[in-house]
Amino acid sequence: MNNSTPLNRLGNGCCALVTELNAEGLTRRRLLDLGLVPGTKVEVIRRSPLGDPIAFNIRGAIIAFRKEEAEKVLVVQVS
Amino acid sequence: MGLTYQSTGRSTTREIFNVHNAGSELVIALAGNPNTGKSTVFNALTGLRQHTGNWPGKTVLRAEGSFIHGGRRYTLIDLPGTYSLHANSVEEEVARDFLCFAKPDATVVVVDGTCLERNLNLALQVMEITDNVIVCVNLIDEARRKKMHININKLSNALGVPVVPTAARGGEGLSELMAAISDVALGRVMPKPVLVRYSDAVEKAIAQVEPKVREIIGAHINTRWVALRLIDGDTKLVQAIQRYYNDQESKQAEAALEVLA
């Protein structure tokens, strides 16, 4: 998947679709269980005042990840 | 009654979970995502008739309480808040083990009305383990505030289980919830949960594995669900089943000896 970027590179307000998860085992399962299944729409809401973590809208819930976690979620930006 | 597997089985496994009144009372499990107001529902139903402790052998908080409805007493067990039952964490393991082995008479899945999509993930998983499910759509007042309307009947039909809207903080919907719990627990209503359909490959595999599961484990645990877990390579579940079998067999042996003595 080659126009995929890691989620943490998207700016505030962007929307994207999940293409792939760059994680294995437990981490992968946790991300999946939160709803980050390939094809899911994710909206980047905002960053913490100190830059990290980042809050996302995933299927109606607001969930914040640290940069390192968000990096594992590969997405393709949509308008 | 006697020493059938059913009668000794369920209460002895419940004893393993430290459920008081293991054999005779109706046991209701309360499941749900974190942040859904599940503890508010628990507190509203049980009032002061509750106490907290730990799940045996784990440092996971556990609350047990009771409420009375229609002249009957129901024991309510508050399972840890989890996003799923795939045993990614101790909480999920505890919740799953309880649903699977202690076989509550009914399970209430508390979902957040303002965030239905994410919350139904857990509800659907619970419905794969047990048929006796009631979905409690909590925070209905918050949903109203957000101008959301949830068609409860449609939801109930889509899921195949009773659905009760509540706003537990204000006490709204609680008596309907207790009535629904009672109906399901006493067998007056028999929910038929709608099954999640997996991909063709997975469904085919389930069809092949399920009969073998039935042969070995019998029908005590939902065989379709176990088959699915096996296909998913869930070693933890397998270990749990083995553990409970061991406990069962040794307790049955003990009980049998006691009768003979």
Next chain:
Amino acid sequence: MNSEAAVGNLLEEAKTIIGDQQAGIRDGIVKSIYDTSENITKDVVSYTSANRVDWDRKIDNIITSPVWGFPIMFGILAVIFWVTIAGANYPSEFLAAQFFWVQDRLTELFWALNAPDWLHGFLVLGVYSALAWVVSVMLPPMAIFFPLFTLLEDAGYLPRVAFNLDRFFKKAGAHGKQALTMSMGFGCNAAGVIACRIIESPRERLIATLTNNFVPCNGRFPTIIALASLFIAGSVSVTIASAIATLGVAVIVVFGIAVTLFVSWLLSRTLLKGEPSSFTLELPPYRKPQVGQVLVRSVIDRTIFVLSRALVIAAPAGGLIWIMANNTVGDTTILAAAANWLHPFAGLMGLDGYILMAFILGFPANEIVFPILIMSYVSGGTMVQMESLADLRHLLIDQHGWTWLTGLSTVIFALCHWPCGTTLFTIQREQKNWRWTLLAAILPAGIGIIICITITALARALNLV
């Protein structure tokens, strides 16, 4: 039994059946469940109005904004402290007046009954006095702070605090949820330790547990408040005094948070090294807290708690102090002898023997430290009524030689000393390992001692005191 083996075999068989598709299976299964969930939701949920304002987002845009996020956090903290401090003034005075009125009546009763002096001393001047002091000083602030904090929690603000502060915790090698457990420690450190269960990884849970004591619990607030107010010159209005006390407490709290982060960093680099675990923080929608219910339940709760603790811990402590102050060993009272014995070491820290002894005797509960200190100073064990800050200043500064250094060291040690008995007991119960419990006791105390000794040495070397 062969059923165990048979179950194990099932797993192998299933693996063979699914064959080489195993890799994508997990993804596929979760996707199927979510697809179902999505479809049902679309079908069942509708919106009654096209113009919906997303209040949660609007509020969060301010509360977690780069510009306003931190100021608002400090603002809220300051407001809570201020309301606690200012609001507690009048109830405290009122309670103190009532208690001392009763004490005088008790004294009359004892005289009327011709009771022996020592009995009067022990029961009235010792036990009852300590009880009265603790309740009138501790109950109002606790009965105000706890409800306020619970309201904040109920409303959903705490995850936002964790969201704002997480970068610091990440740099300190700590889990993101430690911000939450740390916040709980403001109410009570034992509760904070239990809250650490929300941190799954044992290593990070331990870091959170061991550092929880660096934020001052409610029991330590009055001590810090009294000391902060102490160094206000002249007579100022109650409002100004409260404002300055609030500032002092806020500064101490920020210092406590800084120490928490530093010690977490230290632990994660030395004793408790390891990989940071993944953490997801959910920011739930704001909910309007049920103000009435929370206030009533919390106030009643706290009142019962403070009263029972006062009976069980403060009262006996008061009795003990009186006994120590009124019995001699050699030609000094036991109290003075103990204080003198501690004095050399205490002096190094900028404290005196009585202060150190008060901390030691205050081990069961932090709220009795200050009462014990005052009672020891007014030795003879009677709780002279501290009618005003001026009385307190006179006692400490004029009669017992307190300087700004003494005040500072006392405040710092109040922040950084061993956890109270309840907290240590809780830690042992949670961790089930006496080594960590011991470390939990030594770590804050050690750090407190080091900081005090350093400040004292510096101040003396620079002739600042």
